[in-house]
Amino acid sequence: MCFVHLSFSMFGCPCSLWDWSCCCASREGLQMANINCVTFPIPNVTPDQAEQQLLKPNEWSYCDYFWTDKKDPQGTTSVAGFEVLLQKQLKGKQMQKEMAEFIRERIKIEEEYAKNLSKLSQSPLAAQEEGTLGEAWAQLKRSCHDEAEVHLKFSNKLQCEVEKPLLTFRDNFKKELKKYDHHIIDLRKQLASRFAGVEKARKALADRQKDLEVKTQQLDIKHMNKHEEDIKKARRKSTQAGDDLMHNVDLYNRAQSKWFEEMVTTSLELERLEVERVEMIRQNLRQYTTLRHETDMFNQSTVEPVDQLLQSVDPARDRELWVREHKTGELRPVDMDI
Amino acid sequence: MCFVHLSFSMFGCPCSLWDWSCCCASREGLQMANINCVTFPIPNVTPDQAEQQLLKPNEWSYCDYFWTDKKDPQGTTSVAGFEVLLQKQLKGKQMQKEMAEFIRERIKIEEEYAKNLSKLSQSPLAAQEEGTLGEAWAQLKRSCHDEAEVHLKFSNKLQCEVEKPLLTFRDNFKKELKKYDHHIIDLRKQLASRFAGVEKARKALADRQKDLEVKTQQLDIKHMNKHEEDIKKARRKSTQAGDDLMHNVDLYNRAQSKWFEEMVTTSLELERLEVERVEMIRQNLRQYTTLRHETDMFNQSTVEPVDQLLQSVDPARDRELWVREHKTGELRPVDMDI
Numbered sequence: 001m002c003f004v005h006l007s008f009s010m011f012g013c014p015c016s017l018w019d020w021s022c023c024c025a026s027r028e029g030l031q032m033a034n035i036n037c038v039t040f041p042i043p044n045v046t047p048d049q050a051e052q053q054l055l056k057p058n059e060w061s062y063c064d065y066f067w068t069d070k071k072d073p074q075g076t077t078s079v080a081g082f083e084v085l086l087q088k089q090l091k092g093k094q095m096q097k098e099m100a101e102f103i104r105e106r107i108k109i110e111e112e113y114a115k116n117l118s119k120l121s122q123s124p125l126a127a128q129e130e131g132t133l134g135e136a137w138a139q140l141k142r143s144c145h146d147e148a149e150v151h152l153k154f155s156n157k158l159q160c161e162v163e164k165p166l167l168t169f170r171d172n173f174k175k176e177l178k179k180y181d182h183h184i185i186d187l188r189k190q191l192a193s194r195f196a197g198v199e200k201a202r203k204a205l206a207d208r209q210k211d212l213e214v215k216t217q218q219l220d221i222k223h224m225n226k227h228e229e230d231i232k233k234a235r236r237k238s239t240q241a242g243d244d245l246m247h248n249v250d251l252y253n254r255a256q257s258k259w260f261e262e263m264v265t266t267s268l269e270l271e272r273l274e275v276e277r278v279e280m281i282r283q284n285l286r287q288y289t290t291l292r293h294e295t296d297m298f299n300q301s302t303v304e305p306v307d308q309l310l311q312s313v314d315p316a317r318d319r320e321l322w323v324r325e326h327k328t329g330e331l332r333p334v335d336m337d338i
Numbered sequence: 339m340c341f342v343h344l345s346f347s348m349f350g351c352p353c354s355l356w357d358w359s360c361c362c363a364s365r366e367g368l369q370m371a372n373i374n375c376v377t378f379p380i381p382n383v384t385p386d387q388a389e390q391q392l393l394k395p396n397e398w399s400y401c402d403y404f405w406t407d408k409k410d411p412q413g414t415t416s417v418a419g420f421e422v423l424l425q426k427q428l429k430g431k432q433m434q435k436e437m438a439e440f441i442r443e444r445i446k447i448e449e450e451y452a453k454n455l456s457k458l459s460q461s462p463l464a465a466q467e468e469g470t471l472g473e474a475w476a477q478l479k480r481s482c483h484d485e486a487e488v489h490l491k492f493s494n495k496l497q498c499e500v501e502k503p504l505l506t507f508r509d510n511f512k513k514e515l516k517k518y519d520h521h522i523i524d525l526r527k528q529l530a531s532r533f534a535g536v537e538k539a540r541k542a543l544a545d546r547q548k549d550l551e552v553k554t555q556q557l558d559i560k561h562m563n564k565h566e567e568d569i570k571k572a573r574r575k576s577t578q579a580g581d582d583l584m585h586n587v588d589l590y591n592r593a594q595s596k597w598f599e600e601m602v603t604t605s606l607e608l609e610r611l612e613v614e615r616v617e618m619i620r621q622n623l624r625q626y627t628t629l630r631h632e633t634d635m636f637n638q639s640t641v642e643p644v645d646q647l648l649q650s651v652d653p654a655r656d657r658e659l660w661v662r663e664h665k666t667g668e669l670r671p672v673d674m675d676i
Contacts, residue, residue: 032672039674052670060658068667081666088660091466098464099475105461106482109454116447123443126436128429133616137437140623144444198674246676253673260671271657278471278653285478286648292641300634303627310624315616319609320398322426328419329406332390333598334370335591336377336536338583 036069036078037188037195039256055264062267082184082263085270086177092277093173099281100166103158103288110155114148121145131318136309146302154295161287169280180266187259194252201248205241212238374407374416375526375533377594393602400605420522420601423608424515430615431511437619438504441496441626448493452486459483469656474647484640492633499625507618518604525597532590539586543579550576 031042041052054064066081121144129137170176212234218227369380379390392402404419459482467475508514550572556565 032674034674038671040669041672043669052668054668055670059654060661062657062661065661065665065668067670070666084664084666088664095464095467099467102458102461102463102479105458105463109451109458112454113447113451116450120440120443120447123440125440125443126433129433129437133619136620136623140626141440249674249676256671256673274657275653278651278656281471282474282648282651285474285644288478289641289645289648293638296634296638296641299637300631303630303634306623307627310620310627313616313620315613316397318616319400319612323398323400323403326422326426327403328408328422330390330392330403331378331381332393332405333376333594334379335594336370336372336587338587 034195037192038067038069040068062271063264066267067263080184080188082181082267085267086181089177089270089273090174092274093170096166096169096277096281099284100163103163103166107155107158107163110151110158114151114155117144117148117151121148131321132309132313133315133318136306136313139309140306143302143306147299150295150298150302153298154291157291158288161291162284165284166281169277180270184259184262184266187255187262191252191255191259194248194255197248198245198252201241201245205238205245208234208238208241372533375530376405376407378406400609401602404605405601418522418526420519420605423605424519427515427608427611428512430612431508434504434507434615434619437622438501441501441504445493445496445501448489448496452489452493455482455486455489459486469659470647470651471653471656474644474651477647478644481640481644485637488633488636488640491636492629495629496626499629500622503622504619507615518608522597522600522604525593525600529590529593529597532586532593535586536583536590539579539583543576543583546572546576546579 033040033042043051055061056064062085066085069078069080070084071078121141123141126137128134212231215227215231215234370377371380372378381389393399394402400423404423407416407418408422409416459479461479464475466472550569553565553569553572
């Protein structure tokens with residue numbers, strides 16, 4: 001991490017580059033602004049200003065793009081950039097859940113289809129067809145049951161190999177996210193608290209400086225000694241207030257650093273988790289397509305025995321079988337003779 | 339057609355070889371029996387008897403096996419062999435109809451499945467997933483609609499190419515069969531009528547012969563001339579009755595021939611129709627299996643675009659797209675400076 005150290009702090013006057021109330025001033029060239037207690041450089045104000053490089057160039061990394069709070073379009077509140085990242089994670093969890101629901105719906109459809117085909121296969125329609133044709137027909141009916149089995153197997157595998165993984169991936173994720181959220185929020189609160197401390201010390205210094213100035217400009221011929229004493233005291237207090245301000249600024253900067261580090265670490269973690277989520281989903285959806293391929297192939301094979309028996313259909317053979325069973329008599333009539 | 343001509347007619351005594359009342363006698367070796375007015379040879383009674391050869395050997399042809407009436411197991415009625423053949427045809431028509439019904443049921447199942455898949459494809463679940471993963475997911479949903487189309491196409495083709503032909507094949511068949519039935523029945527009725535004629539003539543001849551015998555054995559010394567006259571008259575009447583019997587037997591034999599010819603012709607026609615029916619059904623069921631094959635192949639192809647998009651899923655690209663849209667600010671914080 002590389003901070004660009006700037007030499008002036010700014011406070012008091014609204015800057016046209018920003019929407020928020022901020023502080024800016026120009027002393028030695030570089031300018032800063034505080035937005036919601038975070039200290040930012042103001043870009044492009046001076047030509048000498050060293051530009052910030054992305055921490056992870058060309059990666060569109062979370063750690064590079066979510067520093068600023070996002071202003072709520074409706075009102076005056078704003079949302080931390082980190083919140084945007086968190087919402088993205090929660091949405092991802094929701095997507096995972098909805099995809100699992102979709103698979104559940106598919107499972108139900110397959111089960112219904114299988115049930116209907118199975119029932120149809122038990123139909124007595126044309127059961128009285130006999131011989132080789134009857135066998136082919138019986139196999140055709142049986143193949144409907146085989147198809148039902150294929151679809152039932154498909155739905156079972158969908159449940160085990162697609163729905164379940166989607167449902168159970170990162171069960172406890174929301175809790176994890178809450179932890180991250182609370183931690184970052186705490187660090188911002190500390191930062192705000194330190195910022196308040198800086199403001200307080202800054203005001204105290206201003207007061208002390210004003211007091212010193214007033215006292216220095218006074219002339220008191222009558223009480224010269226006491227006056228010198230007063231000026232020395234005022235000067236001492238002013239110096240103390242200055243030290244106090246520097247101390248508060250230091251505390252502030254440490255708090256900001258801490259928040260900064262945590263932001264980078266956590267946003268990179270969220271980034272990694274998102275990559276994992278996308279890969280997990282891709283895997284499961286590939287499993288879906290694999291099962292679909294499989295299913296269509298198994299389904300094709302249910303037709304083969306039917307084809308074979310249809311090939312063997314033999315009307316002559318069927319006639320023989322039927323005639324053997326149903327013939328009434330072979331003796332042919334003859335002429336009557338006297 | 340080759341009739342075995344036999345030299346004796348038989349009548350009067352029940353024959354142990356048959357269930358029905360019949361006539362049999364043994365004069366010169368070959369024997370016949372009438373069953374329901376049809377004249378049959380009695381098989382295996384004399385070693386010299388020429389055996390009947392099948393009209394169409396090795397073919398199990400209808401024309402060889404349905405000459406005898408079938409006795410109804412419950413009662414004393416019997417059913418003509420031809421009726422058995424006709425029932426077979428009617429049953430075949432029924433089978434055709436039931437197969438079409440089965441296909442109709444399959445069509446309904448496919449339509450239901452298609453409807454469900456299509457509805458599912460329009461689900462908004464996980465529609466908020468973006469980037470390359472979002473595209474793959476959207477395609478997965480779309481593929482469910484593609485599958486629905488495949489199954490709808492399957493059901494439409496089932497209707498046109500399998501159900502309809504099965505339903506419409508030989509629409510008017512029952513009427514055709516009725517015609518055959520009535521024609522054969524009529525010929526049997528005529529045969530029965532001629533048979534009655536023979537019986538009547540036979541009885542008349544017996545009466546005339548008895549009368550002649552009686553008259554011949556009488557001695558009438560008183561009225562010798564008249565008596566001679568009476569005997570001549572009786573002899574003439576006897577001869578006439580004999581001619582009459584032969585004439586009736588001839589009419590009978592012609593009626594039997596006519597029925598015989600029609601039996602052969604019609605049973606061969608029914609045989610041909612049955613072969614056609616079996617072939618027609620085989621064809622349609624083959625079309626069913628062809629459509630099944632097709633459907634599974636088309637179905638497989640619906641998964642391919644999904645596979646391709648899953649291949650292209652790129653978490654880094656998705657991060658870029660999302661960060662570009664949702665970033666809050668790139669400027670990193672800097673130390674506050676006084």
